[in-house]
Amino acid sequence: MAMFCRRSAGALGTAEAVSRGDCSRLSVVVCSENRRADWDDLIARCADATSGHLWEWREVVGSAYGLESFYLMAHDEHGRPTAAAPFVFVRSFLYGSELSSMPYIDYGGICHADGLDAAGRETAQAELIDHARELATKLRAKRLLIRSLQRMRPPFEVSTEKVAQHLALASTLEEQQRRLPPERRNRLKRIEKLGLAVDVSDPTEPAALADLCAIYSENQRDLGSPTHGRRFFSNLVSRLRERISLIRVRHNGRVVAAGLAMNFRGAMTLPWSGATVEARPVYASNALYWRAIRLGIESGCHTFDFGRSTAGSGVYEFKRQWGPTPVQPYWSTLFLSPHAAAPRQRKSLQTFSRLWRYLPLGVARTVGPGLRRGISN
Numbered sequence: 458m459a460m461f462c463r464r465s466a467g468a469l470g471t472a473e474a475v476s477r478g479d480c481s482r483l484s485v486v487v488c489s490e491n492r493r494a495d496w497d498d499l500i501a502r503c504a505d506a507t508s509g510h511l512w513e514w515r516e517v518v519g520s521a522y523g524l525e526s527f528y529l530m531a532h533d534e535h536g537r538p539t540a541a542a543p544f545v546f547v548r549s550f551l552y553g554s555e556l557s558s559m560p561y562i563d564y565g566g567i568c569h570a571d572g573l574d575a576a577g578r579e580t581a582q583a584e585l586i587d588h589a590r591e592l593a594t595k596l597r598a599k600r601l602l603i604r605s606l607q608r609m610r611p612p613f614e615v616s617t618e619k620v621a622q623h624l625a626l627a628s629t630l631e632e633q634q635r636r637l638p639p640e641r642r643n644r645l646k647r648i649e650k651l652g653l654a655v656d657v658s659d660p661t662e663p664a665a666l667a668d669l670c671a672i673y674s675e676n677q678r679d680l681g682s683p684t685h686g687r688r689f690f691s692n693l694v695s696r697l698r699e700r701i702s703l704i705r706v707r708h709n710g711r712v713v714a715a716g717l718a719m720n721f722r723g724a725m726t727l728p729w730s731g732a733t734v735e736a737r738p739v740y741a742s743n744a745l746y747w748r749a750i751r752l753g754i755e756s757g758c759h760t761f762d763f764g765r766s767t768a769g770s771g772v773y774e775f776k777r778q779w780g781p782t783p784v785q786p787y788w789s790t791l792f793l794s795p796h797a798a799a800p801r802q803r804k805s806l807q808t809f810s811r812l813w814r815y816l817p818l819g820v821a822r823t824v825g826p827g828l829r830r831g832i833s834n
Contacts, residue, residue, distance in 0.1 A: 482534055482580075483531060483532065483533060483534070483539075483580060483581065483584050484531070484532045484536075485529055485530070485531050485532075485584055485585060485588045486529070486530045486531075486532065487527055487528065487529060488528040488529070488530055492528075492530070493512050495530070495538060496512050496528060496530065496541065497512055498538075499530065499538040499541055499570060500512075500541065500568065502570050502571050503540075503541070503568035503569055503570055503571065504571050505568045505569060505606075506541075506568040507564035507565070507566075507568070507605075507721070508562070508564070508700075508719065508721035508726075509543065509558070509559040509562050509563070509564045509565040509566075509604075510541065510543055510565070510568050511697070511721075512528070513696040513697050514526075514543065514545075514559060514562070515528060515543065515545070516692070516696050517689070517692045517693050517696055517697075518545055518560065518561070520692045521685075521688050521689040521691075521692045521693075522689070522830040524545050524546060524547060524560075524830070525545070525546045526543065526544065526545050526546075527543075527544045527545075527546070527556075527589075527592055528541065528542075528543045528544070529541065529542045529543070529544065529585050529588055529589060531581040531584050531585055533577070537570075538570065539569065539570050539573055539577060539581045540567055540568065540569045540570065540573070540578070540581035540582065540585060541567070541568055541585075542558055542565075542566060542567045542568075542585045542586075542589065542603075543558055543559060543565060544556050544557065544558045544559075544565075544589055544592070545557055545558070545559060545560050545833075546596055546598065547560050547830075547831060547833045548831055549830075549831025549832060550831070551806065551809070551828065551831060551832070552806070552831055552832060552833070553599040553600065553794075554596065554597065554598045554599055554600075555598055555599065555600045555601075555602055555833055556589060556592065556593040556596060556598045556600070556601050556602070557602045557603075557604075557833045558589075558602065558603050558604065558605075559604065560833035560834075561685075561833065561834075562604075562728060563604060563621065563728070563762075563764055563765050563786060564604055564605055564606065564786065565603065565604050565605060566603045566604065566605025566606075566607055567581075567582050567585055567586075567603075567605070567607070569581060569582075586609075589601055590791065590793075593791075593793055594793060598793060599792070599793055599794040600790050600791065600792055600793060600794075601790070601791040601793060602788065602789070602790050602791075602833065603787075603788075603789045603790075604786060604787070604788050604789075605786065605787060605789075606784070606785075606786055606787070607787065608787040608789065609787065609789035609791075612791060613789040613790060613791050614789070614790050614791075614792070615787050615788070615789045615790075616787070616788040616789075616790070617785055617787065617788075618767055618768070618788075619765040619766065619767060619768075619786060619788065620765065620766065620767075620768045620773065620783050620784070620785060620786070621762065621763065621764060621765050621783070621784040621785070621786050622762075622763040622764075622766075622773075622776045622777065622779075622781035622782065622783055622784065623724075623760050623761070623762050623763070623781055623782050623784050624750070624760065624761040624762075624763065624779055624780065624781035624782075625759070625760060625782070626725075626750070626753050626754050626758055626759055626760060626761055627754065628754070629754065630751055630754055633750065633751075633754060636780060637779065637780060638778060638779075638780050640778060641743075641778055641779055641780070644740055644743050645743065645747060647740060648739075648740050648743060648744050648747075651708070651739050651740070653706055653707065653708055653739060653740075653741060653744045654706070654707040654708075655704065655705070655706050655707075655744050655745070655748045656704070656705055656707075657702050657703070657704055657718075657748065657752060658702070658703045658704075658705065659703070660694035660698065660701045660702060660703040660717060661694050661695055661698060662703075665703045665705065666687070666690060666691065666694065666703065667687075668705055668712045668715050669690065669703055669705075669715045669716070669717065669729075670686070670687050670690055671712075672712060672713075672714060672715040672731045672732065672733060673685070673690075673715070673729060673730070673731040674686075674731075674818070674821065674822045674825065675731065675733060675818055676730075676731030676732060676733070677731065677821075677825070678813065678814065678816060678818055678821040678822075678825070679734075679814060680814070681810035681811060681813045681814045682810065682813065682829075682832075683813065683821070683824070683825035683826070683827075683828040683829040683832065684821065684822065684825040684826065684829055685729070685825075685826060685829050686822070686825065686826030686829070688826065689826065689829075690717075690729070693717075694717070697719070700719050700720050700721060701717055701718065701719050701720075702717070702718045702752060703715065703716075703717055703718075704716050704717075704718055704727075704745055704748050704749060704752070706732075706736070706741045706744045706745050706748075708735065708736070708739050708741060711735070713732060713733045713735050713736035713739070713741045714730070714731065714732035714733070714736045714741035714742055714744065714745045715730065715731065715732075715745070716729060716730025716731070716745055716749065717729045717730070718749045718752055718753075720753070720756055720758060723757065723758045723759045723760065724758060724759070724760040724761075724762050725749060725750070725752060725753030725756065725758045725760070725761050725762070726761070726762040726763075726764055727745070727746065727749045727763075727764065728764060730742075730745060732745065742775070746763075746779070749761070750779075761781070763776040763779070763781055764776075765786060768783075
């Protein structure tokens with residue numbers, strides 16, 4: 458555990474270091490394994506915490522990819538935890554190094570203890586960002602990236618290209634079906650006639666996990682992106698087993714779509730999913746999402762989070778047709794190198810993505826995880 462004490466900070470980067478003996482205002486702790494209980498206790502008292510604040514994520518990325526995590530916790534003058542922000546250091550020869558909160562998932566950023574007033578939230582946030590900036594500089598990261606539902610202030614550059622969509626869940630499946638737009642209800646009726654088989658499995662079951670990895674890797678190859686491998690997903694489902702279910706859709710006995718559904722505080726999401734080319738004519742993706750929505754209702758969830766997608770894209774439109782409400786997440790980036798730029802702005806990476814689509818599937822599955830390690834999206 459390392460502790461850093463400062464005077465009260467301004468909006469960003471204005472905290473003045475003080476001696477270790479003067480901790481009268483606020484301190485920031487980098488939590489090691491022996492502080493897990495303290496972290497978990499604070500997160501349980503933060504209404505604005507997301508699944509990205511779970512301690513298990515550092516274990517997943519550490520075991521699967523060997524990434525170093527820095528879980529920052531702010532304490533008030535009485536030593537009480539007031540706010541937290543998880544960060545992971547991601548190195549990549551393609552994208553450049555980055556200190557990210559959080560990589561591979563939609564949300565991270567700063568969460569605050571319930572009951573903390575506006576001034577307290579502002580001070581804690583400023584301290585955490587200042588410390589994260591100093592940490593990123595020491596690590597020689599090119600960027601400090603925060604993904605959250607809170608927009609960061611300048612000098613962060615904020616992208617609103619990605620939009621999330623949240624669907625309010627009814628108490629019964631019948632009521633949820635009545636709420637659906639007519640086109641989506643008609644699509645579900647056609648699925649029933651096509652005789653698709655949909656099952657929910659234990660995600661740690663080897664055959665089920667193998668099906669997911671096969672579907673997901675093929676889908677990612679077709680999208681032009683390196684894929685997470687079996688090691689990542691094995692760590693994920695073993696450490697978050699109580700929150701995750703694995704859904705598979707079969708047509709004529711063959712798995713054509715699959716996904717991992719995750720429940721956090723009454724919000725069900727499907728963060729990792731895919732479908733084969735054969736899935737399209739039989740609407741297997743519709744069957745997959747409907748089963749995930751049904752799972753949310755059965756689990757007592759109040760929201761189904763469709764996750765992020767680019768506004769106006771085909772994926773965005775597919776999600777929009779279920780009747781959700783758009784929610785704007787913010788990807789806030791602080792560039793720490795004079796020549797640093799957002800990866801999406803580099804033409805070489807756009808070319809790389811186009812070429813990746815033509816790789817043989819076996820090559821993409823073998824090479825992909827090593828590259829995916831360094832891609833925080």
